[in-house]
Amino acid sequence: xxxxxxxxxxxxxxxxxxxxxxxxxxxxxxxxxxxxxxxxxxxxxxxxxxxxxxxxxxxxxxxxxxxxxxxxxxxxxxxxxxxxxxxxxxxxxxxxxxxxxxxxxxxxxxxxxxxxxxxxxxxxxxxxxxxxxxxxxxxxxxxxxxxxxxxxxxxxxxxxxxxxxxxxxxxxxxxxxxxxxxxxxxxxxxxxxxxxxxxxxxxxxxxxxxxxxxxxxxxxxxxxxxxxxxxxxxxxxxxxxxxxxxxxxxxxxxxxxxxxxxxxxxxxxxxxxxxxxxxxxxxxxxxxxxxxxxxxxxxxxxxxxxxxxxxxxxxxxxxxxxxxxxxxxxxxxxxxxxxxxxxxxxxxxxxxxxxxxxxxxxxxxxxxxxxxxxxxxxxxxxxxxxxxxxxxxxxxxxxxxxxxxxxxxxxxxxxxxxxxxxxxxxxxxxxxxxxxxxxxxxxxxxxxxxxxxxxxxxxxxxxxxxxxxxxxxxxxxxxxxxxxxxxxxxxxxxxxxxxxxxxxxxxxxxxxxxxxxxxxxxxxxxxxxxxxxxxxxxxxxxxxxxxxxxxxxxxxxxxxxxxxxxxxxxxxxxxxxxxxxxxxxxxxxxxxxxxxxxxxxxxxxxxxxxxxxxxxxxxxxxxxxxxxxxxxxxxxxxxxxxxxxxxxxxxxxxxxxxxxxxxxxxxxxxxxxxxxxxxxxxxxxxxxxxxxxxxxxxxxxxxxxxxxxxxxxxxxxxxxxxxxxxxxxxxxxxxxxxxxxxxxxxxxxxxxxx
Amino acid sequence: xxxxxxxxxxxxxxxxxxxxxxxxxxxxxxxxxxxxxxxxxxxxxxxxxxxxxxxxxxxxxxxxxxxxxxxxxxxxxxxxxxxxxxxxxxxxxxxxxxxxxxxxxxxxxxxxxxxxxxxxx
Numbered sequence: 001x002x003x004x005x006x007x008x009x010x011x012x013x014x015x016x017x018x019x020x021x022x023x024x025x026x027x028x029x030x031x032x033x034x035x036x037x038x039x040x041x042x043x044x045x046x047x048x049x050x051x052x053x054x055x056x057x058x059x060x061x062x063x064x065x066x067x068x069x070x071x072x073x074x075x076x077x078x079x080x081x082x083x084x085x086x087x088x089x090x091x092x093x094x095x096x097x098x099x100x101x102x103x104x105x106x107x108x109x110x111x112x113x114x115x116x117x118x119x120x121x122x123x124x125x126x127x128x129x130x131x132x133x134x135x136x137x138x139x140x141x142x143x144x145x146x147x148x149x150x151x152x153x154x155x156x157x158x159x160x161x162x163x164x165x166x167x168x169x170x171x172x173x174x175x176x177x178x179x180x181x182x183x184x185x186x187x188x189x190x191x192x193x194x195x196x197x198x199x200x201x202x203x204x205x206x207x208x209x210x211x212x213x214x215x216x217x218x219x220x221x222x223x224x225x226x227x228x229x230x231x232x233x234x235x236x237x238x239x240x241x242x243x244x245x246x247x248x249x250x251x252x253x254x255x256x257x258x259x260x261x262x263x264x265x266x267x268x269x270x271x272x273x274x275x276x277x278x279x280x281x282x283x284x285x286x287x288x289x290x291x292x293x294x295x296x297x298x299x300x301x302x303x304x305x306x307x308x309x310x311x312x313x314x315x316x317x318x319x320x321x322x323x324x325x326x327x328x329x330x331x332x333x334x335x336x337x338x339x340x341x342x343x344x345x346x347x348x349x350x351x352x353x354x355x356x357x358x359x360x361x362x363x364x365x366x367x368x369x370x371x372x373x374x375x376x377x378x379x380x381x382x383x384x385x386x387x388x389x390x391x392x393x394x395x396x397x398x399x400x401x402x403x404x405x406x407x408x409x410x411x412x413x414x415x416x417x418x419x420x421x422x423x424x425x426x427x428x429x430x431x432x433x434x435x436x437x438x439x440x441x442x443x444x445x446x447x448x449x450x451x452x453x454x455x456x457x458x459x460x461x462x463x464x465x466x467x468x469x470x471x472x473x474x475x476x477x478x479x480x481x482x483x484x485x486x487x488x489x490x491x492x493x494x495x496x497x498x499x500x501x502x503x504x505x506x507x508x509x510x511x512x513x514x515x516x517x518x519x520x521x522x523x524x525x526x527x528x529x530x531x532x533x534x535x536x537x538x539x540x541x542x543x544x545x546x547x548x549x550x551x552x553x554x555x556x557x558x559x560x561x562x563x564x565x566x567x568x569x570x571x572x573x574x575x576x577x578x579x580x581x582x583x584x585x586x587x588x589x590x591x592x593x594x595x596x597x598x599x600x601x602x603x604x605x606x607x608x609x610x611x612x613x614x615x616x617x618x619x620x621x622x623x624x625x626x627x628x629x630x631x632x633x634x635x636x637x638x639x640x641x642x643x644x645x646x647x648x649x650x651x652x653x654x655x656x657x658x659x660x661x662x663x664x665x666x667x668x669x670x671x672x673x674x675x676x677x678x679x680x681x682x683x684x685x686x687x688x689x690x691x692x693x694x695x696x697x698x699x700x701x702x703x704x705x706x707x708x709x710x711x712x713x714x715x716x717x718x719x720x721x722x723x724x725x726x727x728x729x730x731x732x733x734x735x736x737x738x739x740x741x742x743x744x745x746x747x748x749x750x751x752x753x754x
Numbered sequence: 755x756x757x758x759x760x761x762x763x764x765x766x767x768x769x770x771x772x773x774x775x776x777x778x779x780x781x782x783x784x785x786x787x788x789x790x791x792x793x794x795x796x797x798x799x800x801x802x803x804x805x806x807x808x809x810x811x812x813x814x815x816x817x818x819x820x821x822x823x824x825x826x827x828x829x830x831x832x833x834x835x836x837x838x839x840x841x842x843x844x845x846x847x848x849x850x851x852x853x854x855x856x857x858x859x860x861x862x863x864x865x866x867x868x869x870x871x872x873x874x875x
Contacts, residue, residue: 021770025767028766056811059809063768066860067765067767198849198852199831258873261849
């Protein structure tokens with residue numbers, strides 16, 4: 001198609017087929033449009049009756065249709081068209097956006113996004129579902145405005161019927177000439193003032209005529225007034241043009257297409273006056289020319305549906321006139337060929353882009369992020385070397401290094417920001433899940449979202465989709481009660497699932513809350529006992545019982561439905577969240593509902609950490625879990641429950657974990673002089689003191705994953721390379737804490753009291 | 755002097771396609787995202803031809819044409835309307851707004867270029 005396509009097969013951006021590139025842009029744009037559409041439809045279903053909202057939805061669908069047409073995605077065009085026709089009814093306020101109508105529109109939106117995906121991936125499409133929805137869309141649109149429904153049909157016909165119409169072209173041409181392709185037409189043309197006002201120009205029309213044939217034109221200036229009466233904006237001239245051309249009358253009408261109604265126009269075939277199409281008088285009024293307009297306009301449209309069909313028409317014509325006109329088809333095709341072969345990426349291509357957005361291959365961004373990570377390490381290393389080499393604290397060199405550090409950090413933050421995306425798209429996808437879950441369970445559900453503009457790393461967003469989907473399904477399927485039970489409990493018949501995101505102290509918090517019955521703790525505990533996950537006499541706090549849901553192998557089989565099973569896969573959900581450096585937590589109030597809280601790091605690439613020494617090892621404790629650090633006195637240390645050590649901090653006993661022992665570096669310490677304690681807080685809010693030997697520094701470290709090479713190491717989240725080139729392990733504070741034998745602070749209090 | 759064209763369309767895909775088609779024809783191409791952006795862009799350039807979409811946010815094609823015809827630009831700048839709808843009423847409405855002609859989407863490159871040449875002085 002273009003000279004680029006036979007270039008190197010590597011899909012580097014600059015040698016990429018431009019059309020292929022635009023096709024990719026189209027699908028990216030489709031994603032955005034689908035989001036906008038969904039957002040609009042959701043706003044409408046929440047009672048937003050602003051005309052602009054409907055308009056935005058209409059525009060989104062309309063743009064998808066427009067682009068799809070350009071790439072010959074007929075299925076998509078057809079569906080988008082029907083969808084758009086119905087939306088137009090809503091837009092024109094002929095159709096009320098009732099709940100029923102919106103439900104159809106929302107489902108149509110889902111199908112549209114499926115169709116876009118299928119078109120992109122070349123996948124199969126469930127045509128039954130589409131036909132069914134097209135039917136529904138017609139139904140709701142048709143019940144109010146028959147006119148437009150039929151309009152839509154007319155448009156549909158265009159797509160289907162252009163081939164037979166093209167054949168007519170050929171027949172038209174061959175009428176009345178015996179093998180000869182040259183026709184002569186008399187054209188009488190009187191422009192109106194409006195023609196010039198709209199930017200048309202007689203000169204250009206005459207020039208266009210002379211491009212397709214031999215033109216003899218006569219200008220009639222009889223009406224020209226004397227100079228004193230002359231109005232420069234008035235029109236006084238008329239033209240009579242005689243043209244000899246190989247083209248048909250259609251081509252001539254086409255030239256005048258834009259000025260129909262703005263002039264008196266008559267085209268007469270010289271040899272064959274009986275031709276109905278050309279039989280109109282030179283003084284025909286606007287009314288008469290208008291009757292022609294739709295017909296010729298339609299021909300133009302039909303021809304414009306696909307450029308190839310023009311060629312088809314010509315070929316057909318060629319066949320029908322197969323004897324003496326071998327030149328005609330090539331003549332038609334040559335200019336087109338020439339034009340396409342000129343296509344090349346000219347420098348102007350870049351100039352034209354007015355807007356400051358750039359599409360970048362994700363790989364390039366990741367490479368940049370990686371490099372910046374190395375830069376951070378290198379910067380730290382340089383600083384350390386300089387200090388070792390005796391750099392004076394207040395020297396200008398030290399100031400320079402400080403600035404260097406600042407800059408590096410800023411570069412890093414900016415680079416990270418490239419990957420950050422609002423969670424909006426993710427949340428919008430969830431509304432579809434809620435819809436599907438709600439119709440599968442016959443529960444009426446409202447999805448509330450909050451904090452959609454919260455930005456999170458792109459990978460985090462992508463990898464959150466599955467766990468979130470699962471949890472949303474769970475919330476609808478098991479969290480919410482049946483409508484009957486809700487009414488019994490005095491609640492609104494419609495359940496609410498709330499999805500929210502927020503930045504909180506350097507992390508992203510995502511919450512999925514339902515206003516259902518809450519977790520049935522007795523049953524959960526019983527199931528855990530039945531499955532030998534806990535001992536029957538285990539004394540568990542409420543939060544511990546709730547967290548049983550995350551245990552592998554836990555499944556509340558009684559509740560399993562075709563949609564989801566509470567507990568089934570919750571361990572998978574937890575693992576997925578943990579793999580993102582996140583934590584998940586449940587809280588539940590009987591009768592009021594359950595809340596799942598997910599806490600995630602903003603980025604997967606760096607973290608702020610405290611560098612500590614433990615048994616001659618260097619470790620990094622993530623800063624976001626640290627509450628405070630302290631040097632304990634021996635008198636504050638208390639050993640309870642045989643081995644459990646606690647420390648008294650401001651009147652509260654906090655369990656102590658000897659990190660060195662926990663990780664197997666050494667035997668437990670006997671005395672705690674010269675140690676430092678790092679007080680960490682877990683997601684559940686429990687505080688634990690981590691015992692380390694010394695604190696070295698607090699700095700940003702680049703996370704290097706361990707799992708790929710070493711698998712999951714309990715208590716260790718990842719590793720990093722420090723400025724001096726040493727490798728340090730990054731502690732997983734939560735994992736370390738949860739490895740503590742189950743002694744809750746409450747127990748300790750009890751022991752101390754008793 | 756190459757023909758300079760301002761194309762106004764809210765769809766990035768459509769803008770890319772217009773640019774591809776027009777640049778390959780040697781036209782000098784300027785792009786705008788909606789009517790407001792289009793009018794803003796026109797403060798800096800005087801294109802020979804303007805192409806505009808109808809359905810756009812902020813300021814639609816009709817409003818944009820109105821702004822051009824009644825603005826500081828020469829009112830005779832030819833304006834071609836890009837439309838997916840081929841309904842005669844729509845063309846009439848575009849014409850009433852002051853459009854010079856129209857191009858039906860999805861456009862055929864040759865027809866687009868022909869239409870531009872037909873209206874560009």
